[in-house]
Amino acid sequence: MKILRYRYRNRVEWGIWKDEGIQPVRGDLFGSLEEQGEVLSPSRVEYMSPLRPNKLIAIGRNYVDHAKEMGNAVPEEPMMFLVSPTAVIGSGEAIHLPNRIDSIEFEAELAVVIGEEGRNIPAGRASEHILGYTCGIDVSNRVLQKKDGQFTRAKSFDTFKPLGPMIETDMDSSDRWIRLKVNGEIRQDGRTSDMVHSVPALVEAISHVFPLERGDVILTGTPAGVGRLFPGDQVEMEIEGIGTLSHRVEG
Incomplete structure (x- = not known):
């Protein structure tokens, strides 16, 4: 559904x-x-965005090729961080770039919507706590990301977290293609099967740090191919079986 x-x-x-x-x-x-x-x-x-997340939890470097293109090592454990839920927008809304000359980049990601609260959830029972899946674009300010040494400010600007267009509640997310286009050109083309840490493993790891609650959203990382966004760009991001996000970039 x-x-x-x-x-x-x-x-x-x-x-x-x-x-x-x-x-x-x-x-x-x-x-x-x-x-x-x-x-x-x-x-x-x-x-509209399918929901306003309670918590928005992001995972870094969860695809080997992306870690390599960024010049980073692949973490042995999931690298998790929080970003502001107020950055979320729905399909069709504009992505607004801040009034500063920085490197703003796109990242296409599978987003997991939590449906049942839990702590210390075993990976084998993760599906019991998942409502469904949606598409997410993690827009990131690379200058601030490097300057701060952590990700919250760089990834929490208004409109930096498109989610949607809908939540698919009946889907095996283990091997789905993820694709992102800018101005009609394919820039990212990967599969969820290439994740370093699977969705069940992420649910287990996160819930051992803090409880997962209804309405939490996990952004599970991005495949290789990330790149800059500029005013006037048209971005389309699709995950097999879910749908397509579509956004215009404005300065």
């Missing part, structure tokens, strides 16, 4: 993606959803 959040006639609603269009629903994202009203054409709605 694909769940999305959208704006229609100045109201923000939940919906389920169907072949014939968007079926409005009511209820709880983490509970039951009940269909209501007429099916809407996707062209009639404005996509």
